Amino acid sequence: MENIKAIIFDLGNVLIDWNPDYVFDPLFEDKEQKKHFFQNICTMEWNEQQDAGRSIKEATEELVAKHPEWKEYIEAYYGKWAEMLGGPIHDTVEIFRQIKESGKYKLYALTNWSAELFPIALELYEFLYWFDGRVVSGEEKMRKPHPEFYQVLLNRYHLKPQETLFIDDSLRNIKAAEQLGITSIHFQNPRQLQEALLENGILDA
Template sequence: MIRTIISDIGNVLSGFTWYDFYKSKGYSEEMVERLAKATVKSDAWKEYDRGVLSEEEILNRFIANDPELEEDLYKTLANVRGIMERYDYAIPWIEELKAKGYQFLVLSNFSRKVLRECWSDLDFLPYVDGGILSCQDKLIKPMPEIYSLILSRYHLKPEECVFMDDILENVEAARRAGINAFVFENQEQAKQMLRTFGVE
């Protein structure tokens, strides 16, 4: 019997719209791709989410990925408001599941800077029952330790949880931890998948 829903944030409860964010700064397709390779598509972005390094140290890693973009990276990442997109369904969906008696937790790779500067697009967070944000616990998915931590912190039985994430690698890691899990595509698909686990 499922008692706890565990959800990723980016592209599940709020859109991670880095492409639109870079495009809105007036960059060409080619520049958007270069910026993405230096930042969101690089291993350094995972360190951004892990929260161990300072924002200056992370920015230096982005610059090291493409030194020609130094000025653009400084300018573009000075404030990242707009890199997340508010999903209107998030709060009603969380409230609906909680009203049916389910505990609702988040488990997400998230940087302190995005959390701080995109707070208005993350307005569902006060409605959840807790969870883990990577920048606070210095662990990132798909590290096995982050799944162990959420299970122990909230005294959860893995077989009584279902986890949804838009990245297969993270879903597979949850399954290895004994947690029921599926790849999130959209809200309607997720509701259907939750039903297969007995969540109405």
């Protein structure tokens, strides 16, 4: 990775712990009922529409109209959304800090995140201001893994794919970046990321 000049971080579950279970485990006594809810009502596909720019109000109202018997739970999804944030993933933030302080790389965030909710993260996490630039899906009305979303960041900050490293916990998003010629690390945990960065000379031993 000698030619790397810029590093792009995903945020959710790389730098910031996000888990709907923090809200819904207390709401569901029956684990099968919770499983049904996430597989059939508030699905990941539904959530991704908000990440791509649809309003929370519209999304919630549409789902309540379809599934009125689940109204309390549907409204809790965004009504209690801030409680899904478990805080910084401190070991990854420390890796981020070390890279930042080295001064060797430009640092960017590329995140699937509702434009209505991202300001909450900006209030909570000072390290979001360490980036040289951020591209938020809800603001652009497009999201990972669509190639045009990655291209927004590359174009906006004049980055060459072959000089860019991308870190994300989603294999789907990693594969999309690699299709564009971006070197990528599939994040699994901070230790694994640290070892990969040490091995490739991004971090100093």
